[in-house]
Amino acid sequence: MEMNINTFEQLHNECISRNKAIYEIAQENMASSADISVDEVRAFTNRSLFAMKEAIQTGMASRELSMSGMCGQDCHRVQRRFETVPAIFGKTFEKIIEYALATSEENIRMGKIVACPTAGSCGILPATLTAVSEDFNYSEREQINALITAGEIGRIISVKVALAGAVAGCQAECGTASAMSAAAICQLRGGNVSQILNASALALKNLLGLTCDPVAGLVEVPCVKRNPFLAIHSITAVELALSGVESKIPIDEVIDAMEQTGALMSPTLKESSQAGLATTKTALEVQKRVFG
């Protein structure tokens, strides 16, 4: 039987009363609503997981520039440095930055990626999920559990807030991706339902008000570099949540705040490139060069 879960409170209660993990509830409901088996839900998820890893590999090896010429070689720069100088926080930190850049750069050169939840935010979750799984030996089964957990977080956010920069700013795209990433890693690291929801809330709370002001209307500046930043951001939320740090504002109320903030945000800052970074002197020069 499909449960109609529209809030995190409902999800939490459902998990507690049936003694199930978020991914178990989510995969059952998805199976029921699409009239398929749980195994088919997991197979679908595995295809997304596979495509995420493929995008990372392809992106790590490419130096091709985007059409505008603004982006495409930062992943290479970072890799080259880490070959000789280790990052302050160690190998997993390096990988997360590299993988997020690799995926986002692959996106802007019209490569194949997974919109998760959107194309502009496609580097965040795959970077943390892959890097942490590689370095801490999480199985494919555990990674699928984590990705389904993340998907359920994104789905419930999207009940209230459209996951589109044009509607609610970047908080709804990269913000949601970061909350999803926090949930996925919290699930991998053995977090319970409350800890997972807290991790998502903590990640999201610190991104409220994030605008969408892309230079020349392209998914490049600041989008590409925002992906590694928010991937790392989500790990901070995980470490806090797993230590028992709670979001004083419950996640459902954080989503309410996000919806309100999105509605109050000026349309000029919501994917219309009419303000913010998009109308700086340099941005206007880029726009003229690219589109004439």
Add this chain to the structure above:
Amino acid sequence: MKKSTLFDIISPVMVGPSSSHTAGAVRLGLLARNIYKNKPEKVIFKLYNSYAHTGKGHGTEKGLLAGVLGLRVDDRRIKDIFNSDIAKEIEYEFEYCDNFKYHPNAVDMTFIGKNNMFISGESVGAGEIAVRKINDFTVKLTGKYNTVLIVYKDMPGMISQVSSVLQYHNINIASLFCDRNAKGKEASMVISVDGNISPDIVDIIEEIPEVYFVSYIEKLEH
């Protein structure tokens, strides 16, 4: 707003850079292809507003053409579609226009060939799309369900006749949308269903008196 599913959030696997401007464009082309059915000789794409202004940087034109040619959103050939052999099979043209009565990401597609057809659609975000007009009829097609489009004489009892055919074959209607040009003239019915409709059921609907035209439009793959 239609509620997203778990699958919507962790997919699609697509060619970048934008779910609305690239994947959405491919899906609009694909759905238009499913509606038109035949291979067109020529397609004229008229891009509006944001599609017109930033389409070039997002591969929107490439996506639309690739969709009409039957490529899926994750096909790596989209990037170089203008230089590919399959693009040489049809003629195509792009026009650009500002019209704020239209959705920011709207496109009109005029198919020219054995018959001509006008299809207007929009990319509503996260790769989701809606076709709003086929020729003179207002419709609502999202590509998420198998759909049957029926053009018929506007008169009492038509909806019930069609729905009883579907009921008899145990087909559940997910949504129903009707429109007409004028009272007593041509009307259109767009019925989205769970599951699919076999060709013989489409034939039965076509045989209902005063039904002029029936087209079965297959849903897009996820």
